[in-house]
Each structure stands twice: as structure tokens, then as C-alpha cells.
Amino acid sequence: MNLNRAPEVYFSDIGLFSDVGLERSNNQDNIGCVRFSDKRNFLVVVADGMGGHQGGEVASHTAVAVVQQKFSDYLGMGDYAHALQKSFHEANTRIYQLSQTTPELKGMGTTLVALALIDGFAYYANAGDSRLYKCSKGECTQLSQDHTMVADMVRGGLLTPEAAENHPDRHWITRAIGTKVDEKVDSSTEALAIKIGDCFLLCSDGLYDLVTDNEISQIIVECPAQDACKQLVDLANERGGHDNISVIVVKIVDKPPVLKEAPVTRV
Template sequence: MSQYRIEAGTGQHIGDRQEQQDRTALFAAPKAPGYMLAVMADGMGGLSGGALAAEQVIRSAQQVFERFSPLTDDPETVLHTIAREADTVIKLSAMSSDKKPHSTVVLLMLTPQNTAIWAHAGDSRLYCFDGPNCVRRTEDHTYLAQLKAENKLDDAKARDPLLANLLVNVVGSTTNDLALSVGRRDGLKIGDSFLLCTDGLWQYFSDAELGAAIAMNSVRQASEMLIAKARARAIPGKADNCTLAIVKLVKQAAEPKDYTAKKMRRAV
């Protein structure tokens, strides 16, 4: 079982947008003590539409995780169920409006067996750190990345910023079927940490900067520092929504020892 305790927190800033379309949340499982779920969603599809899509990702995650039991459910299957249910509801809502809501998603589940399982779609990211060192990072589901994977990327396309921002895999898409990318890390230990964040944050930092900020500070301090620095580095007037969730594995608090002498009850 776990020899660490979990410290986690979230933070966000609206940037220079009219509306905050990012959503993030942390959940415990009522039927599965020791399990936790972190969720990140970056909504798109115009005013209200993007926020609606991201909110549905959070709502689906909460509802599915409340039903989760390790006796009957597999964690990876649960992550797929969350994304699939959100995908279905968002598509149905799009049919009854003139908006095209869709959202990125990052899901991270920690288990008492010292394992982390995650899944994502889009360009919101999950970083896995061992101390300050980044050991894993999700790959963005952009058209540019797809061309690179298919060996179809030439110099002209590589310099096209539109291709870097064009997503090919998101929750609620009416043009492509949802395809989650899944990862895991076993043998979690004290000093490991995870960062879930939208592109309004990660675009301003190197992996090393993110790892150092999280390793050297409390969750609250790191969140405030990263958001403030992202704001400072953004082009004035054009800053995107900025949202993050940090999960750190820290040493268990020592139980206080009680050396107070107590009077013994008289034996009968």
C-alpha cells in the first residue's frame, strides 16, 4: 500500500478572454478509499459552447467515479467510460444548438497500489515528474503531430502555426471518432508529482522549469508562481485561459508520540 500521502490543488486565470472555458477538478471515490481522480478540460466552440463542453467532461468524470469500485471496475476502463459518456452528451447538446462544443481532456487516476493511470485527447497535457525531472509527457493530438508521425511533415508545414493548433482528436468532435491515448506509471514513490494543464500554461514553460517549480514549492506556491509567470510571459491583451492541477506525493506526516503518564485502572 502507499507509503506517501497526496497533496493536490488547482489554479486558473481567465487571461484576456471574455470567458473562462477551462475546467479542472479533483475527486475522491466514495466506494474506493485511497483512489483519486484529477480532471482537466479545455473547452472550445465559441462563447458558452466551450464552457459547456468542458463542464460536461467534469460532470461525467464525477458521476462515473462515484460509481467506481475496484472490486468490479478496471481503472483504465473507467477513464474510457468517462470520456465516452462526455463525448456522447456533448454531441447531443450540439444537435440542439447552433454551436459546435468540444473539449480536450486529461484524466489521471492514482491507486493505493502505487500506480498512476492516465488518458488524454487534445493538446491539454499531463507531465510526470520524478523530483524536478520530467520522465513522461503526453503528446499533443494536433494535425502537425499527426503529419510528423506519418512522415508527411515538410519544412513549409512545420513552420505553419495553424497546423500546430489544429486538433485532430477531442471530446465531442463531429468529424472524428474519439481516440484516447493512455499511459501509466508503476512504483510511485515520495517525490513523484503530476501536472495537468491547458495550453494557456504549458506554452510558456520548458519541462525543466515546470519540474523545478513543482519540486521546490508547495502545491499552492507552485500554482501561484506558474500562473503569475505565464501571465507575465504572454503577449499583452492576448493571454489565453490558463488552468492547472498539481498532484504531489509527499512523506507521510509522523504521528505524534504521547509520553504522558496515565493512571492505570485498578485490576479486579
């Protein structure tokens, strides 16, 4: 475990927003947030479903619901990284079973990214190309790893990051929750101590396809969490909104946040 000390006194400002975008007829993204008995401890999740109109919605909704429930059940394990991994595998099993027993859902699946903050330490996991970023001191770093054919080519030295940005197959996903009996899940290898001023962003590709890392960092650092979510979604829509757009912002602050409007999902 990372032995860096987390701050003894901190609060979390959390914003959530999911939007259908401008070109899709339905929202196949799903987002969720669960706070635990210690209000500083929470789990946030973003899923981007695939598999047709109904299949994508069912897959993303199921993934978020299962991970929230199972992670809560596994909190007593004490090994939070393993609890997150187990929760993802439970979601994979549930979705795969549904797809095998319901003909209209056959082939459905979903990306999935989650962040848990427990007792001052962050843990995360992902499968697919929905992302988790950490923004601190003006720098925005992607913590999750994209599971796409193009990302694999970049990691293998076959393609430059610049060429990957506009590659026609950049969203050809190589891992997804629910598309096969078992799926490999990436997760944090050690607990990440949080600091006052740290900001985290979870999002579907509908955001980062249209909004740059620098723009993301500037908006979430300068704005309260819910305002930041709204601004990011509005910016993506201004640039075409060609996909569903889902955003969760988490800010670690030194005093209780002023709550504004409730988290929003528009379908």
C-alpha cells in the same frame, strides 16, 4: 499490470488553479478533483473547451462533471484504466447529444486529460492537446500524447520538434471530446506505480505555450502543490497570458501536506 510495488505509506499534495488569462473575456477551461473514501485515492481532470463563448464553457464543464461522476460509478469494476476510458466515452456522448439538440451549442467540444491514483498506482487518459507530465528526479516527461495536426507530422517524421514549437497550426486539434458520435481516447496501457517524490502536472495549452518543461519541473519540485500552481499561472501571465491557463499539480509525499489556501478558479 506493472508489478513494481507502490509505497505502503504515502500522501498526496494536490493544488488546482484556473485563470482566465489576460486576453480572454471568459474562462472556457474547467478543472476538477474528486477524492474517494480512501483519501489517498483521487481523480483530477482538466478540460479546455471550444465552440464559441457559451459552447466552450458548456463542453468543458460537462466533460469534467461527467468524468468525475462516471469514474466514481465505475470504481467497482476494478479495471481502472477501462473505467477511465468508459468515463471519457460517456462524456463524449453527453456533449455530442447536447450539441445536436441545442442550436447555440452546435459544434462545441473540449480537450480532456485525467489522472487517477488508486491504491498506489496511476492511470491516465486524454483526447486533444491538454497535457499530463510526470516530474521525477529532476526530469519532466510528457505522459499524454498531443492530438494535433503538427504533433502527427512530428510523429510521422515530416517536422522536427523544434519546428513544431512555433508552427502556426500547432493547435489544430485532431481529436476532441464531443465533436462527433464517437472519439478515440488514448489511455495508459499499464498501471504506473508511484513513488515518494513523484510529481504530476495536468494543464491546458495556455500554460505550456509560455512556460518551458524545465521551468515546470523546477517549480513543482521545489514548491508545495498549491503554491506551484499559483507560480506557474503567474509566470504564464507575465509572458502575455494570451489564453486561459489551467493547472493541477499532484505531489506524492511521505507526510501529510500542510494545506494552505483553497483551490482557486478565476473567471
